[in-house]
Amino acid sequence: MKTILHPTYFPNVAQFVAVLKTNDLVFEVCDNYQKQTYRNRASIYGANGKLDLNIPVVYTQKNRQLYKDVKIFNDDNWQIQHLKSLESAYRTSPFFEFYIDELMPLFTSEANYIMDYNFKCLELIFECLQLPFKYSVTERFELEPKHALDGRLLSNSRKEIPQNFKPYAQVFDDKHGFLSNLSILDLLFNEGPNTPLYLNGQTLQL
Numbered sequence: 096m097k098t099i100l101h102p103t104y105f106p107n108v109a110q111f112v113a114v115l116k117t118n119d120l121v122f123e124v125c126d127n128y129q130k131q132t133y134r135n136r137a138s139i140y141g142a143n144g145k146l147d148l149n150i151p152v153v154y155t156q157k158n159r160q161l162y163k164d165v166k167i168f169n170d171d172n173w174q175i176q177h178l179k180s181l182e183s184a185y186r187t188s189p190f191f192e193f194y195i196d197e198l199m200p201l202f203t204s205e206a207n208y209i210m211d212y213n214f215k216c217l218e219l220i221f222e223c224l225q226l227p228f229k230y231s232v233t234e235r236f237e238l239e240p241k242h243a244l245d246g247r248l249l250s251n252s253r254k255e256i257p258q259n260f261k262p263y264a265q266v267f268d269d270k271h272g273f274l275s276n277l278s279i280l281d282l283l284f285n286e287g288p289n290t291p292l293y294l295n296g297q298t299l300q301l
Contacts, residue, residue, distance in 0.1 A: 097243040099123055099233065101162075101250040102213040104150055105137040105220070105278040109258050112299045113246045115291065120229065123247055124210065125236040128154055128162045133250045135209055137278040141184045144271045148177045148278075152209055163210045178202040181280065188266050190287035194223050220279055224291055246301060260297050 098117035100110055102124070110133075114120055128134065135150040151168040154160060178199075185191040198219055206212040221228040239245070248256060255276070262273040263286055274281075282290050 097121055098246050099240055099243050100246045101126075101132070101134060102210055102217060103133040103137075103250045104135055104148070104209075104213055105216050105280050107133060107138065107249065107278055108260060108276050108282055108294070108297070109249045109256070109299060110246065111279050111282075112260075112294050112297045113244075113249060113301075115226075115294045116299060117244070120231070121243065122214075122230055122232050123236070124163055124232045125234070126162055126247075127159050128152075128165045128209075129251075130154070130156065131253050133252055134162065134213070136252060137280065138252075138276075139181065139184050139278050140265050140267055140271075140274050140281050141180065142267055142270075144267075145274055145277070146180060146184065148180060149173075150177075150209060150212070163208065165209050167206050167209055167212065169206070174202040174206070185266060185280070185284040188284040191284045193287060194283060197223055220283070223283060225288075226291065244301065248301070256300050258297075258300050261293070263293060 096117060097119040098113050099121045100113060100123065102122045103110065135152050137148045139146050139148060151171050151173055153166045153168050181195075201216055201219060218228055248254070258276045260275045263282065265273060265281065265285055282293065286293055
């Protein structure tokens with residue numbers, strides 16, 4: 096069945112479960128941008144628990160903008176900050192050193208539009224997972240898509256759908272326990288090549 100998802104910043108585990116469960120992946124590219132979603136946010140496991148990495152964007156609520164037209168605000172050196180946060184959180188994880196060089200271009204090259212950048216993130220994650228990155232994009236926005244599983248709600252951080260995913264070892268789980276449905280980076284750095292097997296074994300709540 097066709098599944099529609101938002102291209103988000105290092106998508107959460109739920110979104111990747113949806114990706115691996117579908118045989119027809121479609122990304123929504125015709126909608127308006129919405130604040131407080133995973134479009135510009137990824138959640139990782141830091142020393143003090145859940146930590147959100149936010150990409151600053153040039154956006155005002157007064158003037159509606161298409162998601163694809165929203166620019167990144169680069170004056171804050173956010174890429175350096177995000178890289179330091181990832182190093183602090185995952186440098187002792189089993190597979191951080193294995194993947195970080197492959198992901199490094201995302202933190203050292205220029206990023207202008209949030210949607211374009213998110214597609215670059217997705218492409219590199221698929222390379223890390225050694226999976227083909229095959230997808231199509233929407234041609235128009237539909238509030239209620241016909242003949243498709245609507246996974247766009249998985250990008251909504253304000254109304255996040257609880258997921259009952261199987262625990263896996265995390266760097267700081269001895270301090271705060273298992274944190275479910277974090278960014279795919281958390282799973283990748285901790286589980287490495289076993290990541291696709293883990294994703295295929297999970298049941299998604301929608």
